[in-house]
Amino acid sequence: MPALHPTLKAELHLSDGRKIELPVYQSHLGFDAIGVEKLQKEQLFTFDQGLTSTALCESSITYIDGDQGILLHRGYPIDELAFNKTYLDVAYLLLKGELPNEEELKAFKAEICSHYMVNEQFTRLFQGFRRDSHPMAVMCAASSALAAFYHEYYDEDPEKAHDKTAIRLLAKMPTLAAMCYKYSIGRPFMYPQYHLSYAGNFLYMMFATPCEPYVVNPVIERAMDRIFTLHADHEQNASTSAVRGVASSGPNPFACISAGIASLWGPAHGGANEACIKMLEEIGTVDRIPEFIARAKDKNDPFRLMGFGHRVYKNYDPRAKVMRETCHEVLKELGINTPLLQVAMELERIALSDPYFIERKLYPNVDFYSGIILQAIGIPTSMFTVIFALGRTVGWVANWRELNEEPMKIVRPRQIYTGHTERHIK
Ligand SMILES: CC(C)(COP(=O)(O)OP(=O)(O)OC[C@H]1O[C@@H](n2cnc3c(N)ncnc32)[C@H](O)[C@@H]1OP(=O)(O)O)[C@@H](O)C(=O)NCCC(=O)NCCS
Numbered sequence: 096m097p098a099l100h101p102t103l104k105a106e107l108h109l110s111d112g113r114k115i116e117l118p119v120y121q122s123h124l125g126f127d128a129i130g131v132e133k134l135q136k137e138q139l140f141t142f143d144q145g146l147t148s149t150a151l152c153e154s155s156i157t158y159i160d161g162d163q164g165i166l167l168h169r170g171y172p173i174d175e176l177a178f179n180k181t182y183l184d185v186a187y188l189l190l191k192g193e194l195p196n197e198e199e200l201k202a203f204k205a206e207i208c209s210h211y212m213v214n215e216q217f218t219r220l221f222q223g224f225r226r227d228s229h230p231m232a233v234m235c236a237a238s239s240a241l242a243a244f245y246h247e248y249y250d251e252d253p254e255k256a257h258d259k260t261a262i263r264l265l266a267k268m269p270t271l272a273a274m275c276y277k278y279s280i281g282r283p284f285m286y287p288q289y290h291l292s293y294a295g296n297f298l299y300m301m302f303a304t305p306c307e308p309y310v311v312n313p314v315i316e317r318a319m320d321r322i323f324t325l326h327a328d329h330e331q332n333a334s335t336s337a338v339r340g341v342a343s344s345g346p347n348p349f350a351c352i353s354a355g356i357a358s359l360w361g362p363a364h365g366g367a368n369e370a371c372i373k374m375l376e377e378i379g380t381v382d383r384i385p386e387f388i389a390r391a392k393d394k395n396d397p398f399r400l401m402g403f404g405h406r407v408y409k410n411y412d413p414r415a416k417v418m419r420e421t422c423h424e425v426l427k428e429l430g431i432n433t434p435l436l437q438v439a440m441e442l443e444r445i446a447l448s449d450p451y452f453i454e455r456k457l458y459p460n461v462d463f464y465s466g467i468i469l470q471a472i473g474i475p476t477s478m479f480t481v482i483f484a485l486g487r488t489v490g491w492v493a494n495w496r497e498l499n500e501e502p503m504k505i506v507r508p509r510q511i512y513t514g515h516t517e518r519h520i521k
Contacts (some may be wrong), residue, residue: 096425097510099120100120101118101119101120101130102119102120102121102127103118103121103127103475104117104118104119105117105118106128107498108280112162113401115131115134115137115139115198115475116336117129117130117131117134118130121471122222123158124160124167125158125160128150128464129131129350136441140509140510146336146508148283149477150154150331151336151339151506152331152497153501154331154494155169155192156168156169156189156328156330156331156490156494156497157169157189157312157328157329157490158170158330160240160408161405161406161407161409163279163410164408164410164411164412166184166329166413166414167393168185168188168327168328169188169189169192169193169197170193171194171296172413173324173413173414173417174324174413174416174417176188176324177321177324177325177414177417177434178417180194181292181320181324182198182205182293182321182324182326182327182486183200183204183207184294185327185489186202186203186327186489187200187325189327189328189416189489189490189493190261190492190496191195199511201405204293204340206262206263206264207266208266208287208289210262210263210266210267211266211267211269211270211287211296212270212273212286212287213241213270213274213287214244216244217237217240217271217274218274218284219235220236220240221233221237221275222237222278224278225281226278226279228365229477230272230275230279230478230480230481231356231359231360231477231481231484232277233275233278234271234272234275234356234481235353235356235360236353237271237274237275238268238271238349238353238356239349239350239353240269241263241264241349241352242347242348242349242353243348245347245349247261248348253499255446256495257315257499257500260348260349260492260495261489261492261496263450264348264349264352264487264488264489264492266493268485268488269287269293269296269300269482269485270295270300272297272478272481272482272485273285273297273300273301273339274300275478276301276475276480277300277301278479278483279470279475279477282304283305284300285299285300285303285304287299287300288313290314291311292320292470293320294316294317294320294323295311295316297318297319297359297485298311298312298319299311301447301474302473312331312428314424314425314428315425315428315429315472315519317424318421318424318468318472320423320474321417321421322418322421322465322468322469322482322486323416323482323485324486324487325414325417325418325461325465326455326461326482326483326485326486327487327489327490327493328490328493330491332364333358333359333361333363333364334355334356334358334359334364334487334491335355335490335491335494336358337354337355337357337358338351338352338354338355338491338494338495339495339498340354340498340505340506341354341496342495343490343498343504343505344502344505344506345504347468348492348495351491351495352491352492352495355487355488355491356484357485358489359480359483359484359487364478365483365484365487366480367401367460367462368402368462368465368466368479368480368483369400369466369476369477369479370400370401370402370475370481371402371462371463371466372435372467372479373401373476374387374400375435375439375442375466376435378438378442379432379434380434380438381393381437381438381441384438384442384445387400388400388445388449391451392451392467397493399458400442400446401460401464402459402460402461402466403446403452403457403463404458404460405458405460408460409421409456410456411456411458412458412460412461413460414463415459415460415463418455418458418461418465418468419443419464421464422464422467422468424471425468425471426471429472431471434475435470436467436470436471439463439467442459443459443463446458446459447459465482465483467480469482
């Protein structure tokens with residue numbers, strides 16, 4: 096990454112007469128940033144709750160412009176990637192900076208396949224959990240457990256260690272996720288299949304049984320691959336910042352990813368598609384929609400339509416466009432028309448035509464469509480965030496890698512202290 100050079104200067108004037116000159120760093124796209132490190136010398140620091148106006152790092156992986164509805168990975172628009180490339184192409188791009196050619200992709204996939212299996216000891220780890228444990232709790236534990244198996248990370252050449260860590264994580268997360276599901280329903284674990292695609296193998300491990308042959312449906316396989324692709328990375332979101340924050344003190348990378356999974360679990364982050372399905376179930380039938388629309392518009396009612404609107408995208412979420420098309424393909428292929436899907440489709444129609452939603456740019460978001468797809472293909476709601484975690488793993492690893500390739504500073508924010516002043520025991 097090129098070193099940052101200030102292009103402009105900012106001057107901070109305090110009412111006590113102090114004047115502090117600060118550097119302004121230029122981004123390749125988007126906002127510039129004021130460097131505030133110098134403030135400490137003046138016994139000052141900045142206050143930015145939630146770090147919404149603070150750049151945590153310099154990064155060349157992903158760029159988002161929420162006002163324009165733009166998401167770029169290494170410069171490529173997300174819809175171009177999702178419609179023309181597979182998840183493994185995008186994973187390679189995020190990790191290495193360029194799209195792979197045919198041979199590079201083949202070699203990348205072969206390496207991932209060779210790491211699909213997890214140590215057989217993992218079957219015992221799963222047996223320690225209640226069958227009704229939340230799969231995200233099990234995923235936090237299972238990803239941390241990988242750290243115990245791969246502690247040799249520290250002894251290797253950094254370049255090789257980074258590659259191997261990325262490959263192991265990409266390969267083993269689907270296996271662990273499918274094991275979570277199989278364990279929860281008391282069915283035997285299914286070993287990964289090298290001849291299938293990345294998404295196809297995951298579907299196989301989720302839905303095949305040892306009793307009969309399982310054929311991967313290509314429409315579902317493509318939908319799964321797109322869900323992974325559309326969740327692959329999203330700049331410095333809460334879970335990615337959590338991974339960076341933990342990684343900044345230099346622990347085992349698998350433990351860092353576990354921190355990302357924990358952060359993603361929260362309903363304010365990865366849990367939105369689950370919340371969306373719960374809302375659709377609560378609405379129940381199409382005739383009850385007007386009641387819920389009225390509640391969503393009522394200023395005195397805290398109810399909000401789950402799966403609509405986005406904190407960053409104030410224009411159509413570019414991922415939702417792809418997800419919408421994929422969702423309609425899946426529903427057509429499966430010929431499903433449950434009351435829940437009828438409610439979802441009618442809500443979509445209303446949101447795209449009602450002035451309340453149009454004026455506020457409250458479009459259906461990626462979670463709305465991914466929830467419907469996952470529900471239609473038979474994935475239980477409690478597994479939705481796990482699927483998100485699978486897709487996002489590569490974004491976490493790419494950020495972990497980037498952080499490790501730069502001179503590292505431990506993330507150590509400050510606080511505004513509002514407790515007691517010094518006092519003594521009487
Ligand atoms: C995502 C979300 C938190 C973004 O919120 P935000 O950027 O802070 O937007 P605001 O709260 O400023 O809302 C702007 C306006 O739209 C309305 N609004 C926002 N989301 C709404 C929703 N889902 N349903 C109904 N009205 C909504 C607000 O009431 C507000 O109306 P007003 O201008 O008349 O006061 C919000 O849209 C939401 O809660 N969505 C549902 C949850 C969800 O799907 N989350 C997943 C996001 S990936």
